[in-house]
Amino acid sequence: MRADPQLWNYSWRTSYPVRLRKERILLGREVRLGEMKLFWCPSCNLPVVAQRICPRCGEDTRVVRLTPPGDARPAFEGDIRLIREVVGRNFGERAAEAFVRDGEVVFINRAPSVDLHHEVIAGGEVLGAVIYDLKEGDFRLTLREGGSARIVDVAERGVITVDGGAAQAILERGASLLRPGALEVRGGVKKGQEVLLLDPSGRLFAGGRATADLPPGEVSPGKGMVVKVRWKSPTSPIPPPPALMSIQDVVEANREYLKYLEQKGVEFVREVRKKFPRLPVVVSYSGGKDSLATLLVVLEAGLKPPILFVNTGLEFPETLQNVRDVARRYELDVLEATPTADFYSEIERFGPPGRDYRFCCKSLKLGPVVKLIGERFPQGVLSFIGQRRYESFGRMEKGEVWRNPWVPGQIGASPIQDWTALEVFLYILMKGAPLNPLYRRGLDRIGCWLCPATDMGDLEVIGGEHPHWERWSEFLARWAERESLPKEALRWGTWRYRRPPGWLREMARREGISLPEDLRRGWMGMLEMEEGRDRIVLKGVKDKGRLLNILYAVGEVKEGVVRTPEGEVLVEVSGQEVVLKGSAVGDLVGFLKSVAIRSQECVHCGICPGRCPTGALTLGPSGIEIDEKTCVSCRHCLLGPCPAEAYRPSRGFSF
CATH class of the missing domain: 2.30.130.10 (PUA domain)
Incomplete structure (x- = not known):
């Protein structure tokens, strides 16, 4: 029996109301990111997606009471x-x-x-x-x-x-x-x-x-x-009957609804394409389910764009193979972005990445994307990205079309923003597309194998099989020793946080362990800065020539003086100490600190050069460099975020 398409548009909200909460909710309480879409037909013993009427028998379905956000798969x-x-x-x-x-x-x-x-x-x-x-x-x-x-x-x-x-x-x-x-x-x-x-x-x-x-x-x-x-229970619980069928049977029962979802996605892709007709199109592809579903919708819309894949060097071998399989299956070009920065060099500077300390995403993913966009699409690019509201509060609030401050020149759009994981998987199975085999092994998410967003349970299942496991384990042991953390703290995944959350502190306290407030204190020689009323003192400056070179982003540099519209800044050098002083320092303090950090602690991400409108700023072997003849001191390169600034360890410097 054909279900009424009106019911696919979530008209059942009145019988099962969901109030979206935009505020962040404490752990252990409900997290509402979207509608609850898993229903069940008692008559057919059939799982049904987002439909109050069973598409097979026409009887009423009932919602399955999941813990929100209810992103079942x-x-x-x-x-x-x-x-x-x-x-x-x-x-x-x-x-x-x-x-x-x-x-x-x-x-x-x-x-x-x-x-x-x-x-x-x-x-x-x-x-x-x-x-x-x-x-x-x-x-x-x-x-x-x-x-x-x-x-x-x-x-x-x-x-x-x-x-x-x-x-x-x-x-x-x-x-x-x-x-x-x-x-x-x-x-x-x-x-x-x-x-x-x-x-x-x-x-x-x-x-x-x-x-x-x-x-x-x-x-x-x-x-x-x-x-x-x-x-x-005052009465004997009745065991639910087994739904003896294949997942393909579930796909077939929900096929009309999945085709409806696809059509809505196709309409979205075409509408966004009309809004940005001059921008070339790519699909950001990670080897995961969401980017695969996005690619399938874009192809169904009649587009055949290249896929943009960022190879961080931390991908699973299965993911690399999936990228090749998908490109071959749909005859697509692959634009592969690779980072200049090396992860294992970065963690010696920053310490391990954390859920509240994701410098690696910026230097290993977004930086290479900025560089590739600058080289291949200097006028900008429209990138269809597999982002879904059910993944996080941030993605729920971002919307269907957005600009990322870390990636100048890119407009992101997601045709699957409101899809659940179940809808994504069923759609992929309906299309017969190559699904990353890691999902069949029990992983929820596909990305860098040691991403701090990964649960320790997932790492228990598959992490130890990665070729880099021993190298990573050796680093964590050194890090734990430096931070005076016992082995138990490593097993708890303490490394996944810069500032340990309350539940982790409490668990450690019960075991007689005191966790510091900041677990990324003092890694490698950090630049120290002391700010006065009309001066900034920089200590530990190892490359004074690069500092003077990058000061061109603020104003013309000549004979130890930076000439800017706000006034002059004098540069005094004594060994590894540099003093920036003058009446204009107060107005330029943010730019001057930014120049100091970016010139001395560049992580080779490539984001700054991507913002330069004249091409004067480039990425050299030792960090960013400015062509003083073509730089117009517009400061665009300093206006956006920088991982070296945003994720500095907290010991050894003061602002």
Whole structure:
């Protein structure tokens, strides 16, 4: 039965309202970035995307209650293996097979958490979650009613029968299970393990987490809590029926809706193209699902642009192969941008990259893009980019068309801005496009293999296989020693933050470890600056000639004097100390500091030269250089952001 296209336009909002929150929300609370789009048809046992009416039988569907933002995706082979491994470790192999059946369609929803937290969806409801425990350095399981009901009869361990009084206290007051109320344990229980609770009649009525070891058999007398109860139900939970079908069946059932999405994307591409008719077009391609879906929509719109790929040197081998496969499949040219900067040299200066300290994106990705655009598209370029609102607050707020202050000359546009990950994957499968095989191994995101945005759980799954793993591990060990961090802190992924968040500080405190406020303090010889009323004192200037050269960006330099519209700045040199002084310093302090940092600590990203309107600023072997004959001192190169400035370590200088 054909569903009404009006229902595809999210007219179901009135029955399931979602209020988008633009403010950043603390961890553990709801994060709304868009509409919840995963529905289920109870009659067909069929997953349905964004439709209140089942496209197969015409009956009403119901929304699957996911943890927001609800960016669910199909579970692939690697996900299923991990889910079964974790369930089997808790309850035995038969339980693992019953939890996720062979031939069943399963979805994964990544919930906000301190690390990997995958809700497992099957049969129209959330069965439980696989969570990476940073403290233990391992995966653990949490169950909900439906998942518990699937395995309770076949579980070999982790099941406790309780007496009537304890069952009543749990159901009526939400009490924890105390040792006197536990009667018998099936197969034994380990502290921290997920457990299921049965009443004296053998009915499943609650579940939670063990707080003590219990051997199999009758429970010996004693005191204390043995189970922290997470869920309880006055009636026996009914296990959701397995959706025994292939993911291709799901694609076919949702084909009309996916074609509708594609058409909306095509219309967007053509509309944006009309707004910028003189700009050449590229598709930014990373080897990931979102950029692939974007490319497919652009091709469907009748365009055949080259793909722009940034090879940072930190890509997975599978990603490099995927870029080649996609280019060959669709007969596209590849514009490959490569960084001048070397990652392993950069981290010796900056320390490891962090979620709040992403200098690497600027020097290894955006810098090469700026350089390539300047060389190939000096008048600018329209780049279709696979950005989605469900990925982050920043991307939600950016909109469908934008300009990036780090990349002059580029207009970015995303035809899949409002798509969920599920829509992206189903669309790619419908088109039969080459999907990066790393997704089938269980990765959520594809990019630099050691990106600080990656969860430690993902690195546990696949990171150790990368050719650079040993080199990276050796660096982290040196960094941890320099910052006086114990090995436990490395296992927690402390390196992924410059300023450790509150939850990480608290976890460290409980282990007797005090984390500093700034974990990037004092790397390599940093330029020191002291600011006075009419002067700036620079200490540790290693290349005075380059400093004088880059001062041309501010004004004409002649015989130790910088002549600017604001007045003159005198330059006094004594060894590695340089003093910039004069009445104009106060008006030019921002530009002068910028020149000092960029001339002495250039990271070879190429962003500054990309802003120069005359071509006077270029990137040489030792950093940026100015052709003094063609420089007009317009200061455009200093007006935009610079990674050397934005991500300076905080020890050894003062502003």
